Amino acid sequence: MTQSATDELAITGIECFAHHGVFDFERREGQVFLIDLVLGLDTAPAAASDDLHDTVDYGSLVATAKAAVERDPVDLIETLAQRIADVCLLDSRVEWVRVTVHKPDAPIDATYSDVALTITRANGGPARD
Template identity: 75%
Template sequence: MDEISVLGIECFGHHGVFDHERRDGQTFVVDLSLGLDTRPAARSDDLHDTVDYGSLVDRVTAVVTGEPVDLIETLADRVAGVCLLDSRVEWARVTVHKPSAPISARFSDVTLTITRQRTDTPAAGPGEGPR
């Protein structure tokens, strides 16, 4: 299994359990790693034979900038669901960074990393992935 990664996707979203997070929003950073067989694309040298990561980033950005959720766990699961919409993707590892999390201590980042496989059923929102 090969791996394609896109790291550091910055998006502005309104996720969080506190009113000020929902109202004011904050920057989230998403890292994606996808497991798939890239040999067909290597043989054909054709974008149609692999994951178009530019389009995928657009769909991921739409999830992060879209409907607010309370938890980054829910957000990460929705992003994984979008990644698994492409039948060539066998697994997706998603890290959501929340560097401006409302924590009173000094810190550099809060992250959550999940891995979902094709056989999993992410809790995606409407039209955002398999159920």
């Protein structure tokens, strides 16, 4: 992945209730989704100034990401993950974002602990290894 920021800010286990899924009952009943975010950014300016305005306000970011999850149902977690990445990349200080969408109650006829999709996106398109 191409990154110039050496710093990472992680926010894990953001719990959201939404109505995403391919099946009618998923849309009707809804379910819990858990979101993990890792942001690539340069934290040196904030460290030097000790000022919130010089970094990403992760409280506001979580509220915005949560709202993005909880609106407008979609069929696929791939679509949802991209929506979340797009929201995170609106802040120009975020050079790249890694988004994991967990769907622990996915309708699978088997015993399992989680379904998760992780994507990485950078300002200007997908991040590359």
